[in-house]
Amino acid sequence: MLNNQGRPTRSGEASTADTHTFTGNRALDMEEALIFETGRLDATGVDIDEPSAFVSRLGAHARNSEIGLPGLSEPEAMRHYVRLSRKNYSIDAGLYPLGSCTMKHNPRLNEKMARLPGFADIHPLQPTSTVQGALELTSDLARILMTMTGMSAIAMSPKAGAHGELCGMMAIKAAIEARGEGATRNVVLVPESAHGTNPATAALIGFSVRSVPTGADGTVSPDAVRSALGPEVAAIMLTNPNTCGLFEREIAAIAQAMHEAGAFFYCDGANFNAIMGKARPGDLGVDAMHINLHKTFSTPHGGGGPGAGPVVLSKALAPFAPVPYIVARGDTLDFVEHIEGSQAFGRMTAFHGQMGMFVRAIAFILSHGADGLKQASEDAVLSANYIRVSLNDLMSSPFGDRPCMHEALFDDRWLKETGLTTLDFAKAMIDEGYHPMTVYFPLVVHGAMLIEPTESESKASLDLFIMTLRDLALSALGGERERFTAAPRRAPRRRLDETRAARQPVLKWTKPAPA
Numbered sequence: 001m002l003n004n005q006g007r008p009t010r011s012g013e014a015s016t017a018d019t020h021t022f023t024g025n026r027a028l029d030m031e032e033a034l035i036f037e038t039g040r041l042d043a044t045g046v047d048i049d050e051p052s053a054f055v056s057r058l059g060a061h062a063r064n065s066e067i068g069l070p071g072l073s074e075p076e077a078m079r080h081y082v083r084l085s086r087k088n089y090s091i092d093a094g095l096y097p098l099g100s101c102t103m104k105h106n107p108r109l110n111e112k113m114a115r116l117p118g119f120a121d122i123h124p125l126q127p128t129s130t131v132q133g134a135l136e137l138t139s140d141l142a143r144i145l146m147t148m149t150g151m152s153a154i155a156m157s158p159k160a161g162a163h164g165e166l167c168g169m170m171a172i173k174a175a176i177e178a179r180g181e182g183a184t185r186n187v188v189l190v191p192e193s194a195h196g197t198n199p200a201t202a203a204l205i206g207f208s209v210r211s212v213p214t215g216a217d218g219t220v221s222p223d224a225v226r227s228a229l230g231p232e233v234a235a236i237m238l239t240n241p242n243t244c245g246l247f248e249r250e251i252a253a254i255a256q257a258m259h260e261a262g263a264f265f266y267c268d269g270a271n272f273n274a275i276m277g278k279a280r281p282g283d284l285g286v287d288a289m290h291i292n293l294h295k296t297f298s299t300p301h302g303g304g305g306p307g308a309g310p311v312v313l314s315k316a317l318a319p320f321a322p323v324p325y326i327v328a329r330g331d332t333l334d335f336v337e338h339i340e341g342s343q344a345f346g347r348m349t350a351f352h353g354q355m356g357m358f359v360r361a362i363a364f365i366l367s368h369g370a371d372g373l374k375q376a377s378e379d380a381v382l383s384a385n386y387i388r389v390s391l392n393d394l395m396s397s398p399f400g401d402r403p404c405m406h407e408a409l410f411d412d413r414w415l416k417e418t419g420l421t422t423l424d425f426a427k428a429m430i431d432e433g434y435h436p437m438t439v440y441f442p443l444v445v446h447g448a449m450l451i452e453p454t455e456s457e458s459k460a461s462l463d464l465f466i467m468t469l470r471d472l473a474l475s476a477l478g479g480e481r482e483r484f485t486a487a488p489r490r491a492p493r494r495r496l497d498e499t500r501a502a503r504q505p506v507l508k509w510t511k512p513a514p515a
């Protein structure tokens with residue numbers, strides 16, 4: 001079967017006859033059906049006695065049909081999940097070049113620390129006198145993050161980058177409302193190259209979004225910002241380094257223009273991994289910025305969590321920071337959960353934040369030290385530039401030879417004559433055992449390929465990655481189309497109809513009618 005771009009969707013078709021097996025398994029790559037397809041209604045992995053006769057008190061609400069849960073033996077259930085887990089590509093399995101994501105190595109030391117019972121087995125409603133260590137760790141991490149960013153206040157509770165954006169923008173909204181400008185300042189500026197969460201955040205809390213063009217050099221100019229400014233503008237949301245992997249060199253002038261117009265500067269700090277220890281957002285005029293602990297300070301992420309997105313705030317926004325925060329009363333630490341007459345906008349979450357992520361982040365920070373964190377930034381930038389210059393004789397870069405920060409961006413102009421697309425190239429990487437880079441983002445670059453190697457890859461692993469991409473690029477330019485159009489050949493599934501999967505997702509299994 002072919003998908004709507006004419007690419008094969010299943011293994012065993014086209015040129016893969018040689019991989020046909022009776023079971024559908026290909027050695028360690030095993031087929032796995034849905035648990036509902038393998039399970040049986042009359043089987044169970046547990047052995048419990050029939051309950052003695054009882055009278056249901058559910059009345060009309062009592063279930064009158066089978067619940068339909070799949071029954072499996074214990075080995076079947078275990079194998080199902082282990083096999084599924086082996087279909088995942090992970091940072092522990094190989095280089096993960098996804099841009100705008102910072103997929104770095106998660107040191108095992110962090111995991112060991114996060115599993116200490118004093119951190120792992122506590123409950124958010126425990127009396128604070130019994131969790132002083134956890135509070136001390138949280139408040140140490142808060143202090144370190146404020147020091148590194150040069151900011152005055154912090155909210156630790158947001159649970160992801162996007163949640164941090166929401167927190168920072170709600171603080172900005174509260175500050176504007178406190179000035180009595182809530183009804184009139186309702187526009188947020190967002191550069192064209194921004195991550196989709198930025199305009200989504202602004203829109204979610206009732207701002208309208210005004211797009212600021214990205215210049216030909218991939219950055220935002222103070223002039224472009226000034227011409228979008230007006231008394232109705234509440235804030236700008238700017239990412240630095242931006243999603244093209246470039247440092248916004250005019251950031252201080254942009255901040256000044258915003259402040260002169262009575263507006264705030266929200267910085268998306270997801271790319272802090274490129275500048276930690278080198279530049280402090282507080283010195284650049286930033287009013288609020290989230291830090292993705294799960295990108296910059298290791299801690300695993302992906303698949304929807306867990307993450308942590310503490311937000312640092314300037315002096316002007318500090319009074320609007322949400323509760324709770326930690327204070328020292330004599331020798332003990334305590335939470336401030338409520339402030340009488342405060343301008344704070346409330347709280348972001350039921351409790352205090354992601355304890356496990358805090359432990360991993362501080363373990364990463366303390367084991368690196370200030371010099372080590374600075375070196376991590378430098379190495380991340382060095383790795384990205386090494387990739388950039390190792391490939392730019394074959395692949396085209398949208399913004400010329402300007403050095404990049406932590407990620408190297410290519411476009412698809414170099415593929416033009418081959419008739420192949422960015423997607424074809426990415427799929428061929430899967431056959432070589434690599435997770436593809438981020439593709440078609442940022443949107444301002446045609447057929448974008450965004451590669452972020454991070455600091456944790458050795459030169460040997462970068463060299464193998466580069467040689468693989470060079471081999472693929474030469475083969476694309478040499479007209480070996482099939483290597484790309486038929487890719488991936490060796491993955492559990494081949495090309496799916498991604499548009500249909502997104503537009504008409506089938507999220508529910510329906511039992512097939514008996515034959």
Ligand SMILES: *Cc1c(COP(=O)(O)O)cnc(C)c1O
Nearest residue numbers: 100160161162195197268270307
């Ligand atoms: C990852 C990212 C976000 C969102 O962070 P999450 O933790 O995934 O919610 C926002 N902006 C940029 C630039 C990012 O890279």
